[in-house]
Amino acid sequence: LTLPDAVRVTNDLRKALDGADLVVSAIPVQFTRDVWKKARGKLPAATGIISVSKGIETETMLRPTQLIAEALGDDPDARPRPIGVLSGPTIASELARGLPATMIVASDFPEFSARVQALFACSYLRVYTNEDGVGVELAGALKNVIAIAAGILDGLHAGFNAKSALLARGLAELTRLGTAMGASSETFFGLAGVGDLATTCFSPEGRNRSLGEALGRGQKLKEYLKSTPFVVEGVETSRAVIALGRKFRVEMPIMETVHAVLFEGLDPIDGIGRLMSREQKAERVG
Amino acid sequence: LTLPDAVRVTNDLRKALDGADLVVSAIPVQFTRDVWKKARGKLPAATGIISVSKGIETETMLRPTQLIAEALGDDPDARPRPIGVLSGPTIASELARGLPATMIVASDFPEFSARVQALFACSYLRVYTNEDGVGVELAGALKNVIAIAAGILDGLHAGFNAKSALLARGLAELTRLGTAMGASSETFFGLAGVGDLATTCFSPEGRNRSLGEALGRGQKLKEYLKSTPFVVEGVETSRAVIALGRKFRVEMPIMETVHAVLFEGLDPIDGIGRLMSREQKAERVG
Numbered sequence: 098l099t100l101p102d103a104v105r106v107t108n109d110l111r112k113a114l115d116g117a118d119l120v121v122s123a124i125p126v127q128f129t130r131d132v133w134k135k136a137r138g139k140l141p142a143a144t145g146i147i148s149v150s151k152g153i154e155t156e157t158m159l160r161p162t163q164l165i166a167e168a169l170g171d172d173p174d175a176r177p178r179p180i181g182v183l184s185g186p187t188i189a190s191e192l193a194r195g196l197p198a199t200m201i202v203a204s205d206f207p208e209f210s211a212r213v214q215a216l217f218a219c220s221y222l223r224v225y226t227n228e229d230g231v232g233v234e235l236a237g238a239l240k241n242v243i244a245i246a247a248g249i250l251d252g253l254h255a256g257f258n259a260k261s262a263l264l265a266r267g268l269a270e271l272t273r274l275g276t277a278m279g280a281s282s283e284t285f286f287g288l289a290g291v292g293d294l295a296t297t298c299f300s301p302e303g304r305n306r307s308l309g310e311a312l313g314r315g316q317k318l319k320e321y322l323k324s325t326p327f328v329v330e331g332v333e334t335s336r337a338v339i340a341l342g343r344k345f346r347v348e349m350p351i352m353e354t355v356h357a358v359l360f361e362g363l364d365p366i367d368g369i370g371r372l373m374s375r376e377q378k379a380e381r382v383g
Numbered sequence: 384l385t386l387p388d389a390v391r392v393t394n395d396l397r398k399a400l401d402g403a404d405l406v407v408s409a410i411p412v413q414f415t416r417d418v419w420k421k422a423r424g425k426l427p428a429a430t431g432i433i434s435v436s437k438g439i440e441t442e443t444m445l446r447p448t449q450l451i452a453e454a455l456g457d458d459p460d461a462r463p464r465p466i467g468v469l470s471g472p473t474i475a476s477e478l479a480r481g482l483p484a485t486m487i488v489a490s491d492f493p494e495f496s497a498r499v500q501a502l503f504a505c506s507y508l509r510v511y512t513n514e515d516g517v518g519v520e521l522a523g524a525l526k527n528v529i530a531i532a533a534g535i536l537d538g539l540h541a542g543f544n545a546k547s548a549l550l551a552r553g554l555a556e557l558t559r560l561g562t563a564m565g566a567s568s569e570t571f572f573g574l575a576g577v578g579d580l581a582t583t584c585f586s587p588e589g590r591n592r593s594l595g596e597a598l599g600r601g602q603k604l605k606e607y608l609k610s611t612p613f614v615v616e617g618v619e620t621s622r623a624v625i626a627l628g629r630k631f632r633v634e635m636p637i638m639e640t641v642h643a644v645l646f647e648g649l650d651p652i653d654g655i656g657r658l659m660s661r662e663q664k665a666e667r668v669g
Contacts, residue, residue, distance in 0.1 A: 185548075186543070188543055191543065191544045256484075260585075262471075262578055264581045265577045287555070291550060292550060293547070377510060379513065379514075380512065
């Protein structure tokens with residue numbers, strides 16, 4: 098894949114931001130705050146920002162757009178800067194090859210969302226607007242924890258029935274936590290929720306799924322993280338999710354199991370056994 | 384795969400029904416009525432029936448449980464016979480190997496549902512109850528049309544982003560039609576909806592997905608149906624779905640495209656182009 102000539106690459110923040118109409122923020126979540134702090138005072142208040150990072154800052158439990166706003170420390174009395182999020186099932190290598198895809202743009206600024214929709218839409222990319230920024234951003238972050246679980250099932254050759262059950266029951270957990278945090282349940286049943294969850298659980302390329310697969314095969318977390326050059330967002334997000342679940346008193350058996358496999362030495366097979374042997378219930382999706 | 388010794392196979396309907404506590408009806412939908420007509424008067428009114436067929440009778444637009452009830456013609460003044468549906472992401476070959484899976488049992492009879500839940504649940508099968516029989520049965524039928532579309536994308540090598548977008552936008556269509564017909568939207572966001580849709584769209588084994596893949600590669604419908612020994616429920620269901628969409632005035636661009644590819648000679652690539660070039664919109668999931 099070759100970048101178009103019109104794209105210039107720089108590691109100089111001032112050059113990158115200079116004269117920008119719109120800034121796309123694609124920084125691993127645990128580094129987002131530090132990078133944006135360096136931009137404080139360097140970006141006109143009217144310049145919009147779109148975040149495409151999918152995670153939650155472990156220590157503060159904040160979402161990327163919240164981190165960016167805090168780090169920039171814009172004048173609270175001024176007209177607020179348009180900040181939004183672009184999300185959905187969008188594996189980069191497929192987009193780069195021009196394969197068809199869809200995205201969601203969400204922000205508190207309908208005009209800004211419409212502008213981003215028009216900017217990104219093209220023959221192979223269909224962009225929908227959504228007013229639930231909190232839900233879109235949370236869905237993108239939380240689904241990475243379920244993707245680790247999907248990978249674990251792959252590593253154990255558990256099959257499509259198991260992975261599809263995980264997708265549906267994992268979605269119910271995301272929705273319960275998200276709505277407790279103020280998001281709309283509909284967002285989780287749309288492209289940013291179900292759609293992104295499906296790609297992340299089924300595409301062999303996903304970083305979170307790949308980590309899970311290694312764990313399912315018996316590899317240890319530390320070992321795997323040493324061996325990959327990539328940031329696996331779901332690992333830190335799973336810590337934040339457990340804290341959020343406690344704070345908002347939401348029951349999340351799957352995400353708790355992933356956390357226990359990652360950090361408490363739970364054997365993945367025992368984890369599945371625990372989930373399968375819970376009391377037989379009525380279905381509850383939200 | 385070998386059937387357990389306790390399972391006896393017969394093509395004698397009277398023998399099959401004689402002394403049965405519970406009957407599982409697994410008949411291709413277009414033949415369900417005829418088979419059950421032969422059972423009229425042969426089954427005590429207290430004997431429950433669970434349908435696992437996923438489709439809609441083309442001429443009447445009725446669901447399998449409705450066909451069974453009509454065909455049996457039970458005394459309307461008697462205590463109604465318990466009839467329910469068992470559905471969810473359950474590829475048979477995986478179940479037969481004891482791989483973990485989940486199902487939904489739904490009926491208008493809570494005690495009957497609880498009994499079926501207890502009967503089928505085991506270490507590798509988790510069964511949830513759901514009171515929305517209409518939704519569970521419709522979800523299982525309608526998803527087969529989306530599965531054909533998923534196969535078409537596979538045949539065209541369109542990628543995971545496209546298939547996940549199809550899953551999310553297809554789910555929105557199922558939900559719109561289902562709720563217009565009296566189902567609960569929550570059912571579509573659960574195991575019988577999202578869960579079954581995911582298996583059907585991603586497992587290489589699915590009959591509907593496989594048909595779609597052949598169409599995506601350029602094969603013709605008639606040719607394919609001649610070459611397979613299986614009933615592909617989604618083909619007839621897509622006819623019923625179009626009629627239902629008109630009757631309930633529900634917009635279903637994806638399912639209409641599948642119907643046009645199957646029966647109106649629409650080229651699959653043109654179909655995708657049409658869907659991708661629709662007016663850019665706000666997301667609406669139900």
